[in-house]
Amino acid sequence: MSTYKLTYFNFPALGEPIRFLLxxxxxxxxxxxxxxxxxxxIKGTTPLGQVPILEVDGQVFYQTIPICRFLGSKFNLLGDNEMENYQIDNVVQTITDLRMKIEMVNFDKFSPPNVIEEKRAQLKSESIPFFLKNLEDIASKNDGFLAVKKLSWGDLYFAAMIDYMNWMMKGNLLEDFENLKKVYGNVMEIDxxxxxxxxxxxxxMG
Ligand SMILES: N[C@@H](CCC(=O)N[C@@H](CS)C(=O)NCC(=O)O)C(=O)O
Known part of the structure; x- marks a missing residue:
């Protein structure tokens, strides 16, 4: 039986989709x-001076999305063909783009408070609904999943990242997105x- 060791900070962010998959x-x-x-x-002992890293039987894996795809493959959460795997990668990248937009504002230590407030308002009124509407439309065609009409590693990645993005935005990002709520619910119901x-x-969480 393989051994797994995940090293990350004590918060969800990039560690959580890996914890969900394991x-x-x-x-x-x-x-x-x-x-x-x-x-x-610890920093100098990691391949890129970053975490998460996952050790599987002592072998070090790094970069969150490739780790998630690797675990998705291990636990039968890939698509059935190259087109389906593209669709999963696509939604994962969209979630990542949105997460990074939110992080740039949430962890902005240089702008004055009024500028940060403006940027948060822009995220709420424009970027977040724009990106989530794209995912909502995809989910509406996939029967409660984000891609390929069945559970994939993309759904687990999404649910883990939504909690983190909700925390950064101090609200419920899925409030107006019924299909995305279903995706989230389907993941959180897994034993x-x-x-x-x-x-x-x-x-x-600081
Ligand atoms: N592309 C990397 C990014 C990893 C990353 O930015 N990790 C941050 C924590 S979320 C980190 O290690 N920060 C500490 C540092 O850079 O010193 C991934 O997706 O895993």
Missing amino acids: SYGGVEFEDNRIEWSNWHQ GIKSYVEKRPKPQ
């Missing part, structure tokens, strides 16, 4: 949540995910 796969994993205060000692969410440590 929980879905029903494998034991070491959830190594590091402290910011120790980060300077492995439910039991992980019940027992996960309280994150340090």
